[in-house]
Amino acid sequence: MFDKVIVGSEEWCSFPGLGLPAIKARVDSGAKTSALHAININPFLKDGESWVKFDINPIQNNTKTIIHCEAPLIDKRIVKSSSGYREKRYVIKANLQVGDTMWEVEVTLTNRDSMGFRMLLGREAMSGRLLVDPEQKYLLGQPTTEKLKEYYSTNDEPKKGLRIGLLASNPELYSNRRIMEAGELRGHEMHFLNLKYCYMKLDAETPEIHYRGGRVLNDFDAIIPRIRPSMTFYGCALTRHFEALKVYSLNSAAAISQSRDKLFSLQLLLNSGIDIPTTGFANSPLDTNDLIKMVGGSPLIVKLLEGTxxxxxxxxxxxxxxxxxxxxFKSLNANILVQEFIKEANGKDIRCFVIDGKVVASIQREALPGEFRANIHLGGTASVIKATPEEKRIAIKATKAMGLKVAGVDIIRSSKGPLLLEVNSSPGLEGIEGATNKDIAGEMILAIEKNFKI
Incomplete structure (x- = not known):
């Protein structure tokens, strides 16, 4: 017992291996697990081993000072907070120094912007080493303001790159990880912004976007919206708010909204002179027979307007x-399109990836045997193909018609010539980068740089 170090309810500590010379911790024997404030948390492989990289703002209420860290990943764990919120967190091991004592502890990584301390020291890490005097604070000393500036002075230098937010839902998706990596490689400050954690203040004088815990997000140069279909309404509302704050959006909210409306997007494409498979739309089941005749009879394709x-x-x-x-479908009050079936396509289509008015890559997608539509998400295959000049022209024209800067354009080859199937405002990168070995994520970052003339 007398070998244990006595600490107060709040103490300064350090993580030398993570490059954190000083961080203030709440010492809480009521909490089992220790937690460290972290943002931009991304897993990666290093020499075949699982690692995780993350950023830390070590000083409370200071988002300008950022420490870039990486550590071996030892676990992913569900942690229940004091408020009852359950969250899956990455777990690392790191050497913790409290006073003159150093030992290895397990720490979970989580955004603690809403908390009063950048670190929580739990009982598992303290066991056998520390005793807590809850009436005392900083029994082991605390750094002066000047000392903190000395510790973190190099991190106060202005950044040369842009501050870019990736507005999405899942940081572990291949596409999102690649965009984060590509931006960082080009010297930009990249932040993953979970759509669900963002909320808006609508005010004539001081409009704002906040992140969970109250962090204000108004200081971004650009955002890259990667909005999943189920979050289209809220994601576009957030994107519009960023645009109102003069933050550049790689794809605008208006363009994303109209590309997600299948019927409206097809009408826009036709108005631009782009051929599509013959398509029918009706509200009443009484019109079913004529709807089928309208598209050339069976076999035919039936599509939910909200499907993806x-x-x-x-x-x-x-x-x-x-x-x-x-x-x-009609009995469920679902809106559907009826579309002619292009048999000669034989389960294949062309995906053209368009960035800033140029087709940067194209692949052919082929459906599994027995399937009628090519889709990598459903097990289809992708191979490199050279799109024809006409197919490239259609892809570029369709992207422009939608008002998009970045799009995945799906084209089918028919006996009548190339027909456009769909324009995707958040196209996946895994299939096309894997097949072509092209840095599509890097091209997206270049399109943002071009807008800022850097």
């Missing part, structure tokens, strides 16, 4: 099957 990535797309091979599918 191959979901909500059905091939009806006979007239009876078509009637059943259409009427079933």
């Amino acid at each position: 990535q191959g979901k909500g797309v059905v091939l009806a091979e006979t007239k009876k099957a078509a009637e059943s599918v259409i009427n079933a």
Whole structure:
């Protein structure tokens, strides 16, 4: 017992291996797990081992001072906070120094902007080493303001790159990880902004966007919206608010909104002179027979307007099957499109990736045997293909018609020539980068740089 170090309810400590010479901790024997404030948390492989890199603002209420850290990843764990919120966190091991004593501890990584301390020291880390006097604070001393400036002086230098936010939902997705990496490699300050953690202040004089815990997000140069379909309404609202704050958005909220509306997007494409498969749309089930005739009869495709990535797309091979599918959807008050089936495409389509008015890569996607539509998400395959000049022209024209800077344009080859299927405002990078070995994420960052003339 007498070998243990007595500490107060608040103490300054350090993580020498992470490059953190001083960080203030709340000492809490009621908490089992220790936690360290971290943002931009991204797992990666290093020499075949799992690691995680993350950024820390070590000083409370100071987001300008940033320490870039990386450590071996030992676990992913569900942690329940004092407020009852359950969160999956990455767990690392690091050497912790408290006073003159140093030992290895397990620490979970989480955004603690809403907390009063950048670190929480839990009982597992203290066991056998520390005793807590809850009436005391800083029994082991605390650094002066001048000392803190000396510790972190190099991090107060102005950054030469841009401050870019990736507005998305899952930091572990390949596409999101690659965009973060590409931005960092080009010297930009990249921040992953979870859509669900953002909220808005609508005010004529001081409009703001806040992040969980109250952090204000108004100081970004640019954002890259990667909005999943289920978050389209809220994601576009956030993007519009960033735009109102004069933050450059790689794809605008208006462009994303109209590209997600399948019917409206097809009408825009037709108005721009772009050919699509013959398509029908009706509100009443009473019009089913004429709707089927309108698109050339069976077999035909039935699509949910809200579907994406191959979901909500059905091939009806006979007239009876078509009637059943259409009427079933209608009975659920679902909005559907009916589209002619291009048999000669043989389950293949062309994905052209367009960035800033140029096709930067193209692949052919092929459906699994027995499937009618190519989709990598559903197990299809991708191979490099050279798009024809006409296909490139269609892809660029379609992207412009949607008002998008970045788009994945899907084209099908038919006996009538190339037909446009869909324009995706948040196209995935894994299939096209894997097939072509091109740095698509880097091209996206270059498009932002071009806007800022850097």
